[in-house]
Amino acid sequence: MAFGYHGCYLRIDVSIATSERVPLSDAVLRQFLGGSGVGVKLLLDENRATADPLAPEAPLVFAFSPLVGSPLTTSAKFAVVSKSPLTQRINDSLASSGFAIAGKRCGCDAIVIVGRVPDLSVVVIDDGEVRLESATEFRGATCRDTEAGLRARLGKDYRIASIGPAGEHLVRYATISHDGRHAGRGGSGAVLGSKNVKAIAVRGSRITPWASPKELTALSKSLSKRSFGPATAKYRELGTATNLLTFNRFGALPTRNFQSGTFDEAASLSPEQLSSTRAKTRASCMACTIGCEHIYSLGQNGGVRVEYESLFALGSLCGVSDSDAVLRASQRCDELGLDTISAGGTIAFAMECVERGWLSEPWLKFGSGDALLRAIDLIGAREGLGNLLAEGSRRVAHVIGHNSITFAPQVKGLEIPGYEPRALQTMALGFAVGARGADHNRSGAYEVDFSDKVDRRHVTLDAVRHAIQTEDKAALMDSMIICKFLRGVLEDFHAECADMLRIVTGWDVSADELRQTAKRIVSAKRQFNLLAGWTPAEDTLPERFLTTPLPNDPAASLSRDRLDGLVAEYHRQRGW
Numbered sequence: 001m002a003f004g005y006h007g008c009y010l011r012i013d014v015s016i017a018t019s020e021r022v023p024l025s026d027a028v029l030r031q032f033l034g035g036s037g038v039g040v041k042l043l044l045d046e047n048r049a050t051a052d053p054l055a056p057e058a059p060l061v062f063a064f065s066p067l068v069g070s071p072l073t074t075s076a077k078f079a080v081v082s083k084s085p086l087t088q089r090i091n092d093s094l095a096s097s098g099f100a101i102a103g104k105r106c107g108c109d110a111i112v113i114v115g116r117v118p119d120l121s122v123v124v125i126d127d128g129e130v131r132l133e134s135a136t137e138f139r140g141a142t143c144r145d146t147e148a149g150l151r152a153r154l155g156k157d158y159r160i161a162s163i164g165p166a167g168e169h170l171v172r173y174a175t176i177s178h179d180g181r182h183a184g185r186g187g188s189g190a191v192l193g194s195k196n197v198k199a200i201a202v203r204g205s206r207i208t209p210w211a212s213p214k215e216l217t218a219l220s221k222s223l224s225k226r227s228f229g230p231a232t233a234k235y236r237e238l239g240t241a242t243n244l245l246t247f248n249r250f251g252a253l254p255t256r257n258f259q260s261g262t263f264d265e266a267a268s269l270s271p272e273q274l275s276s277t278r279a280k281t282r283a284s285c286m287a288c289t290i291g292c293e294h295i296y297s298l299g300q301n302g303g304v305r306v307e308y309e310s311l312f313a314l315g316s317l318c319g320v321s322d323s324d325a326v327l328r329a330s331q332r333c334d335e336l337g338l339d340t341i342s343a344g345g346t347i348a349f350a351m352e353c354v355e356r357g358w359l360s361e362p363w364l365k366f367g368s369g370d371a372l373l374r375a376i377d378l379i380g381a382r383e384g385l386g387n388l389l390a391e392g393s394r395r396v397a398h399v400i401g402h403n404s405i406t407f408a409p410q411v412k413g414l415e416i417p418g419y420e421p422r423a424l425q426t427m428a429l430g431f432a433v434g435a436r437g438a439d440h441n442r443s444g445a446y447e448v449d450f451s452d453k454v455d456r457r458h459v460t461l462d463a464v465r466h467a468i469q470t471e472d473k474a475a476l477m478d479s480m481i482i483c484k485f486l487r488g489v490l491e492d493f494h495a496e497c498a499d500m501l502r503i504v505t506g507w508d509v510s511a512d513e514l515r516q517t518a519k520r521i522v523s524a525k526r527q528f529n530l531l532a533g534w535t536p537a538e539d540t541l542p543e544r545f546l547t548t549p550l551p552n553d554p555a556a557s558l559s560r561d562r563l564d565g566l567v568a569e570y571h572r573q574r575g576w
């Protein structure tokens, strides 16, 4: 067995309260590494690609990685992998911190959960021993309260991943939360909720040895030192929102349900403005030396971790410039366990339908912070209009009709993140072909748009290979697992990743092997999607992006022919 691994996963059937340890061979671990890679491999092995993701038999995988528990900066992460109830396709989302370390210390490289327990329960894994306990006292509790309550009941050395009310109500974009961070996209919280599992509590003592402990210490020190350098300065200083005003200048800040790429009041949501008017603290995930998290004060309502994606989705996308309302909306999403991007995207879409007279909810207006907050609470409880919006914009469009699907802001059902595809056309390709739908974490193609490799408003087929490279790199980082914000620190990305793995596992892994590993993981996701019913017509963007230029920047137009050509070239280069 390689160092850094336990060589098995824990498979728990909550219907019958049983668990078993299933061996994981060295060959499989070397082929898929951990995180998203091992998660999708286990999902394929479970052979449930055609199952309803909210059915008891649908598996939900928590996958750790060889680096978890090591002193390598940003490595305390885990992946949650399942079929998405929002897209009906593969979903892998990542989160950070102590749950990853404590979960791996239970003596396993992954946890697979199937079944459905009759009453709301918590799965307790104590050093590998599994039991179910009642969680009915936490029904309706926020993620944070659930975590605090369970640690008070079970002991402070437990780490908890939990769902909020949105997960209990099977909102299709509910998250799984740990320590204020979320495995956010695609509705893994609804999958856990469908199993009647409110939380998973883990603690353990089983530590894996490292292949070359001295080299590991030296590399960890060097990486930590480098992580303080200029490549990460912007994240430390202003957090992920650092580029909000730049995006606005480039006409790439999605506004009023993608009807514009510029938001006149963007300054009021910028981190520069927020920092000058509010108290702010910085924080970081466990075992991270970068610390990109910026927590802004909401006065007597506490604080909220502010990310670019939340500011865009709940701010400019809904036309809301009142920073109090946007920050409070982000906080409510955290409490309820809602993905802010899908919540904002679905609400913004509904606002446009109201504007067009296709939805009789006159209170739901662009620009209204009160409407935004009301809609979020209704979604979390699946009450009134919230019961419809809890289904995500694609399903809402099918109910509303009027061909509104042409401007529902989604790909494969997953709401589009804060990168205007007409202004960032390599990213447009990344969104169109993404295995889990429109996503900026599985494809970093926006980096290509902001480089001198392409003309971002008129990309050619030459952009395709660059887009593929960013997708492959993301697959590697999500499987090793390291934080994406570390990539700028690595001078020779694949060689340094290979070094990390060699030192941790003892494998004589090379940069070229990792390039192939990344492609294998991307292909495995596609294989799952093919089994789940994927068709070529899914690799596209909503019609709005292919027929309507950006009003403030008519040169930013993307035709169907151009996107189809890019997608066809992508498939050709992938060998699909």
Ligand code: SF4
Pocket: 074, 096, 283, 284, 285, 288, 289, 290, 291, 292, 293, 483, 484, 485
């Ligand atoms: S850089 Fe930010 S997201 Fe990444 S591990 Fe550190 S604190 Fe977490």
